[in-house]
Amino acid sequence: MSIERVRRRRRTPEEARQEALVCARARLLAGGPDSVTLKAVADDLGMTHANLIHHFGSAEGLQSALMGSMVADLSNALDTAIARLRTDDGAPLELVNAVFDAFAEGGAGKLAAWIVLKGDLSHLEPVRAAVNGLVHAIQDKLGDPSEASQIRLSSAVLFIALSAFGEALIGEPLRDMLDQDEDASRRVVAGLLPYFVARSER
Amino acid sequence: MSIERVRRRRRTPEEARQEALVCARARLLAGGPDSVTLKAVADDLGMTHANLIHHFGSAEGLQSALMGSMVADLSNALDTAIARLRTDDGAPLELVNAVFDAFAEGGAGKLAAWIVLKGDLSHLEPVRAAVNGLVHAIQDKLGDPSEASQIRLSSAVLFIALSAFGEALIGEPLRDMLDQDEDASRRVVAGLLPYFVARSER
DNA sequence: CGCTCTATTGACATTGCTGTTAGTTACATC
DNA sequence: GATGTAACTAACAGCAATGTCAATAGAGCG
Numbered sequence: 517m518s519i520e521r522v523r524r525r526r527r528t529p530e531e532a533r534q535e536a537l538v539c540a541r542a543r544l545l546a547g548g549p550d551s552v553t554l555k556a557v558a559d560d561l562g563m564t565h566a567n568l569i570h571h572f573g574s575a576e577g578l579q580s581a582l583m584g585s586m587v588a589d590l591s592n593a594l595d596t597a598i599a600r601l602r603t604d605d606g607a608p609l610e611l612v613n614a615v616f617d618a619f620a621e622g623g624a625g626k627l628a629a630w631i632v633l634k635g636d637l638s639h640l641e642p643v644r645a646a647v648n649g650l651v652h653a654i655q656d657k658l659g660d661p662s663e664a665s666q667i668r669l670s671s672a673v674l675f676i677a678l679s680a681f682g683e684a685l686i687g688e689p690l691r692d693m694l695d696q697d698e699d700a701s702r703r704v705v706a707g708l709l710p711y712f713v714a715r716s717e718r
Numbered sequence: 719m720s721i722e723r724v725r726r727r728r729r730t731p732e733e734a735r736q737e738a739l740v741c742a743r744a745r746l747l748a749g750g751p752d753s754v755t756l757k758a759v760a761d762d763l764g765m766t767h768a769n770l771i772h773h774f775g776s777a778e779g780l781q782s783a784l785m786g787s788m789v790a791d792l793s794n795a796l797d798t799a800i801a802r803l804r805t806d807d808g809a810p811l812e813l814v815n816a817v818f819d820a821f822a823e824g825g826a827g828k829l830a831a832w833i834v835l836k837g838d839l840s841h842l843e844p845v846r847a848a849v850n851g852l853v854h855a856i857q858d859k860l861g862d863p864s865e866a867s868q869i870r871l872s873s874a875v876l877f878i879a880l881s882a883f884g885e886a887l888i889g890e891p892l893r894d895m896l897d898q899d900e901d902a903s904r905r906v907v908a909g910l911l912p913y914f915v916a917r918s919e920r
Numbered sequence: 921c922g923c924t925c926t927a928t929t930g931a932c933a934t935t936g937c938t939g940t941t942a943g944t945t946a947c948a949t950c
Numbered sequence: 951g952a953t954g955t956a957a958c959t960a961a962c963a964g965c966a967a968t969g970t971c972a973a974t975a976g977a978g979c980g
Contacts, residue, residue: 727927
């Protein structure tokens, strides 16, 4: 019986951080904020929690990096939607789907809820640019650079974002209560969109 | 120098639970879920955490009771909105305001986010009746008992609830990003409401 | 007043998470 | 192959939250 010597894996700092963030995100989405602890993430990765502290400085450092990573993903998803909006001739449903997907699939909905509950609103700041970009992209597409249209489109984006966020978090139980199918929220929001460009906001 | 003997206050079980729940709710809204601990709540009330365990059984018992209390309040707020809808001739803005207030003031928004992040969806169950009551109340008011109208109104309620929930959580930062005033969300939602009764959902 | 019931306390044990430190090992470079 | 850097580990200490238990004391009741 020979002594099994476990071969130790050595990652680059970037690899280590990346793997940890992927794992931490999965934990956040599956088990909530309380399940993303140093020990839990370290165990998942087959390392010790001390090593995570080595890479992120502290537990708060890991959480902060996770927020940053997820916010960046949300930002990128919105930017992609903007780019497609500027080039393709996507229907309004396309845009709505893009925003809803960004909040649902990337876990941005749960992320934002976590941030708000903790009170760290500053982490949401990088989203500002993307959100405003969305307004301008729609404005350019419609070819109406007036001040009035910007205000109107801002409220449209506000409306889409609120709905997408809500759907990502409480959509499933709420739709279940109301006997609505899985696509109901997107359909409703997309259906209401034309009224924003047609009429002036009261 | 006489020995100061601290006079011990003795509450009825109902008083104790009530005070604890009020305090726990304030903590949840101000500092997030992590700030509602046995010790913190007990300190606020001038008692020991052991006494809280005596009344609620465990920390989880306190959290569960808090969720129950807040869900009940949300349910009542919705019922009040329903009652007013059945008697008064409230404008659509009234209804929207009632739902938005229910999510914002009572803290139902943060509560729901907390429940979803923890994964305890069962706690939301008592809301089902109120939500469905809302659909039927609107339907009665419009005097159209058809199946089609119910489906349409369900999607309207879904849409209002998602928006109200979103506004309660990320409304403030999002409106700030978009240069929208405090009432923007309510105004937009109320403005879109007429389109639900007028047209058939695509 | 004496008695009972139980809300309440204080002290202790336990557990899980965070953070520190000294030492170990993988890997790149010479 | 020798060497240095730093990724990594093991063991420990500290802390905060939860939970247990025996003892205390407020309030109603005879």
